[in-house]
Amino acid sequence: MNIFADPQIWASTLSMAVPLALPAIGGTFSERTGVVNIAMEGIMLMGAFFGVAFAYWTGSAWIGLLMALIIGGLTSAAFAWGAIRVSADQVVLGMAINIFAGGITAFLLDTVFGFSGTPVTTPKLPNVSIPGIDQIPYIGQIFTNQSILVYVMIAIVILSHWFLFHTRLGLRMRSVGENPLAADTVGINVWRLRYSGVIIGGLLSALGGAYLSIGVLNSFSVNMTNGRGYIALAAMIFGKWTPFGSFGAALLFGFSTALGITLQGHGVSSNLLQMIPYALTIVALTGLVGRSIPPAADGLPYDPKR
Amino acid sequence: MKALRSTILGPVVATLLAIIIGGILVSAMGYNPFVVYGSLVSGAFGNAASLGNTITASIPLILCGLGIAIAFQSGLFNIGADGQYWVSASASVWVGYHFTGLPGWLHIIFCLVVGMLVGAIWGGIIPGLTRAYVGSSEVITTMMLSYIGILLARYLIEGGPMQQKGFNPESPEIAQNTQLPYFNQTLMQSQLSLVAVAITILAAVAAWFLLYKTTTGYQLRAVGFNQRAARYAGMRVTLFTIIALCLSGLFAGLAGAVQMLGVDHRLLDGFSSNYGYTAIVVSLLARNNPFGVLLAGLFFGALTTGGQNMQIVSNVPAALTDVLQGLIIFFVACERIVPQIIQWYRRRRSTRSSVAAS
Numbered sequence: 251m252n253i254f255a256d257p258q259i260w261a262s263t264l265s266m267a268v269p270l271a272l273p274a275i276g277g278t279f280s281e282r283t284g285v286v287n288i289a290m291e292g293i294m295l296m297g298a299f300f301g302v303a304f305a306y307w308t309g310s311a312w313i314g315l316l317m318a319l320i321i322g323g324l325t326s327a328a329f330a331w332g333a334i335r336v337s338a339d340q341v342v343l344g345m346a347i348n349i350f351a352g353g354i355t356a357f358l359l360d361t362v363f364g365f366s367g368t369p370v371t372t373p374k375l376p377n378v379s380i381p382g383i384d385q386i387p388y389i390g391q392i393f394t395n396q397s398i399l400v401y402v403m404i405a406i407v408i409l410s411h412w413f414l415f416h417t418r419l420g421l422r423m424r425s426v427g428e429n430p431l432a433a434d435t436v437g438i439n440v441w442r443l444r445y446s447g448v449i450i451g452g453l454l455s456a457l458g459g460a461y462l463s464i465g466v467l468n469s470f471s472v473n474m475t476n477g478r479g480y481i482a483l484a485a486m487i488f489g490k491w492t493p494f495g496s497f498g499a500a501l502l503f504g505f506s507t508a509l510g511i512t513l514q515g516h517g518v519s520s521n522l523l524q525m526i527p528y529a530l531t532i533v534a535l536t537g538l539v540g541r542s543i544p545p546a547a548d549g550l551p552y553d554p555k556r
Numbered sequence: 557m558k559a560l561r562s563t564i565l566g567p568v569v570a571t572l573l574a575i576i577i578g579g580i581l582v583s584a585m586g587y588n589p590f591v592v593y594g595s596l597v598s599g600a601f602g603n604a605a606s607l608g609n610t611i612t613a614s615i616p617l618i619l620c621g622l623g624i625a626i627a628f629q630s631g632l633f634n635i636g637a638d639g640q641y642w643v644s645a646s647a648s649v650w651v652g653y654h655f656t657g658l659p660g661w662l663h664i665i666f667c668l669v670v671g672m673l674v675g676a677i678w679g680g681i682i683p684g685l686t687r688a689y690v691g692s693s694e695v696i697t698t699m700m701l702s703y704i705g706i707l708l709a710r711y712l713i714e715g716g717p718m719q720q721k722g723f724n725p726e727s728p729e730i731a732q733n734t735q736l737p738y739f740n741q742t743l744m745q746s747q748l749s750l751v752a753v754a755i756t757i758l759a760a761v762a763a764w765f766l767l768y769k770t771t772t773g774y775q776l777r778a779v780g781f782n783q784r785a786a787r788y789a790g791m792r793v794t795l796f797t798i799i800a801l802c803l804s805g806l807f808a809g810l811a812g813a814v815q816m817l818g819v820d821h822r823l824l825d826g827f828s829s830n831y832g833y834t835a836i837v838v839s840l841l842a843r844n845n846p847f848g849v850l851l852a853g854l855f856f857g858a859l860t861t862g863g864q865n866m867q868i869v870s871n872v873p874a875a876l877t878d879v880l881q882g883l884i885i886f887f888v889a890c891e892r893i894v895p896q897i898i899q900w901y902r903r904r905r906s907t908r909s910s911v912a913a914s
Contacts, residue, residue, distance in 0.1 A: 532686070
């Protein structure tokens with residue numbers, strides 16, 4: 251199996267993990283505060299489209315990235331409003347966001363950029379190599395010439411773990427997802443923390459989407475995320491609603507995708523390999539390999555007046 | 557009567573709001589919204605063929621929607637109808653081209669039954685058992701199985717055992733005598749089949765009868781309404797959870813089988829149909845009422861066919877219909893805000909009048 255000895259497969263595993271890990275960690279924030287976030291797929295699409303659109307209009311991929319975050323944040327704010335303020339069914343609302351985002355991005359791509367799609371001259375985010383690391387023989391090849399968002403992702407994984415499990419605000423956020431009534435009783439603003447959880451989730455999802463459109467490529471195509479938001483949801487569950495777990499699952503799922511691409515020439519069906527993330531998630535949920543238990547108040551709206 | 561009016565009002569208002577916002581959106585892009593919507597309506601109902609197209613497009617949506625409505629009424633959310641649809645479609649196509657010795661009517665029934673059974677197993681067993689015994693959310697399990705099902709169907713015709721030798725990724729065609737007959741010559745091009753229409757209407761009646769006229773249906777709804785109370789009343793909640801999800805998959809499976817026998821005749825590489833997701837919208841808009849599903853399904857069938865015509869006539873991308881769908885569900889989901897606004901308004905008025913009185 252010299253495939254595994256090739257650092258290329260690990261480099262592409264890392265690259266494939268980015269658009270899964272970022273939304274998965276975002277989903278962790280959202281669900282830890284008690285809001286089921288199925289809308290990640292749609293928010294990723296919004297981030298991907300508006301990222302590339304603004305990168306083209308302004309000529310700067312960085313402004314594109316910023317706008318992707320802003321639009322993703324606004325979309326998740328609309329989702330949050332419905333889920334928190336109106337106490338609407340979160341799954342239904344998430345589906346609404348996903349269908350809407352799929353439609354509006356396809357519609358705008360067609361009406362604004364026309365048949366040929368986003369221009370090839372659109373700038374993309376830079377790839378970087380860290381000077382010290384790229385000298386190390388094997389590891390260096392994995393980390394050489396990766397998108398800058400790969401490093402951002404690694405920072406986000408560590409920061410969000412620290413934030414969720416080692417700060418007071420993180421503890422409060424988690425308490426809101428476990429027992430909102432108790433949190434409310436000790437004076438924690440349940441709604442505000444839920445809004446911030448969902449919006450952090452939206453920002454990270456949009457970042458994951460932008461990685462697809464201006465990180466690895468510099469173009470957008472209809473339904474570009476191709477279900478990655480749902481795989482991210484699976485990664486989050488598989489990772490037991492923790493940042494490190496989500497990241498690990500995203501790496502595993504990214505690896506199965508990278509392996510699928512590598513083995514395509516070897517007569518192994520990529521369709522079957524692509525099933526792995528979904529099958530693993532079901533296994534994780536059945537409790538055969540350590541149970542995944544969601545936050546107790548996940549998906550339940552909280553009405554402080556009641 | 558008042559109850560009926562209030563159940564219809566919400567979805568209608570949501571739809572109107574979505575249409576208005578969609579209109580603003582197309583005007584902003586420089587189109588005339590009246591022309592755009594006009595081409596949508598004429599594309600859906602303009603002549604016999606387009607009406608036939610609308611009905612044909614609505615059939616899988618209605619059948620999937622019925623299943624989702626049953627799950628909803630039992631307090632469960634079947635998000636994986638798409639996968640159930642494709643797995644069943646594969647199974648019924650396999651039966652359709654494999655057993656060629658049977659008489660036509662028997663072969664058709666055989667295909668439909670296999671489709672329904674496979675859908676029921678795919679939708680019910682794993683999600684039902686895990687939900688009932690380890691309490692894992694059926695939203696996630698049905699969604700994961702949906703992706704597995706779509707990938708499985710894709711595998712079958714892309715190098716798998718169902719690929720026709722030496723051809724494009726597609727399965728062999730089902731036997732001639734299993735293909736549902738088309739309505740008549742004029743409606744031939746819309747592929748409208750009277751048999752498919754009859755099956756759909758029968759399915760809606762069956763779903764309604766099951767839910768409202770049988771003990772099982774009553775128990776399903778009771779479990780959906782209040783699980784704890786149902787358990788206290790001695791109902792076997794575990795069993796009904798599994799039954800509800802199986803039934804839900806069964807209807808999605810029927811949708812797959814009917815579509816294969818009536819329209820596609822073989823498994824093709826068109827796995828992004830999203831029938832399962834649109835059907836969620838259908839059943840939400842219908843408030844999970846089987847006859848409402850018929851109407852809502854027709855409405856979305858009209859959106860689909862009308863959207864294609866709209867793209868040809870007025871150059872507005874058909875994706876606009878997805879925008880409308882998303883907005884409709886958003887507003888249906890958020891319609892709980894309406895009584896809150898009324899309450900807030902009343903409260904404000906009463907405080908103002910009390911201030912004025914003092």
